[in-house]
Amino acid sequence: MSISILIAEDQHMVRGALKALLELEADFRVVGDVASAAEALALLEHQPVDVLVTDIEMPGASGLALAERVQERWPRCRLLIVTTFNRRGYVRRALDLGAGGFLLKDAPSEQLADAIRRVAAGGRVIDPELMLDALGECDPLTARERRALLLAAEGLSTARIAERLCLSEGTVRNYLSEAIGKLGAHNRIDAARIARQKGWLY
Structure with a gap:
């Protein structure tokens, strides 16, 4: 019985290479290869798959956001994260979302x-080293702090962030202040940089 696979990867050359490699396996069937989370979700509406192979950093919604949506809508679809970024926050979040695997792109093709x-x-x-690293440091941000920080990193003002999150400006300032304090940052941009490096913004 073949394993149906969907590939979500924004880099065209990498996506093509992954597809070509996987199609060499007799028991694999690549039913789609897309460049974004939105395209992946659209395909899944009409074509259920056994395994979603996704990158993390893609335009629009991240691979982790995609994984979360997939687990909610299609819990039988298994998740394999394949990424360039070895960040403990990413690994921990992937585990929390129930991902079955987390590999770096420089892993051997047979792996x-x-x-x-x-x-x-x-x-x-x-990878055992990735697992140990992921268990080392917990993400201190709440979901609201993370969302406010993510919007701040996009250059939105406090007023715009408040509008997007349907909150008061004072509440948004409190969220950003808490995030800055937790991360030991100088300001909201520095806090976003630190959180992104650790894989806590997605």
């Missing part, structure tokens, strides 16, 4: 194929 088979069978594949 990717093996990981897909194990994830499709209900197993979990995460």
Whole structure:
């Protein structure tokens, strides 16, 4: 029985290489390769798959946001994160979302194929060093603080952030102040930089 796979990767060359590699496996069937979370969700509406192979940093919604939506809508779809970024916040968030695997893009191709088979069978594949690192430092931000910080990093003013989140400006200032304090940052932009480096903004 073949394993149906959807690839979500914004870099065209990388996406093409992944598809070509996976199509060499007799038991794999790549049913789609898309460049964004929105395209992945649109395809899944009409084509259920066994395994979603997704990058993290993509235009629009991130791979982690995509993983969250997929788990809500299609809980039987297994998740494998394949990324360039070895950030403990990403790994921890992927685990929290129930991802079956987390691999770096420089992993050998045979390791990717093996990981897909194990994830499709209900197993979990995460490099031991990545796992230990992920368990080291917890994300101190609340969901609201993270969202406010993410919008601040996009250059939005306090008033615009308040409008987007349907909150008062005072509440937004409190969220940003809390985030800055928790991260030991100098200002909101510095806080966003620190949080992004640690993989806590997604």
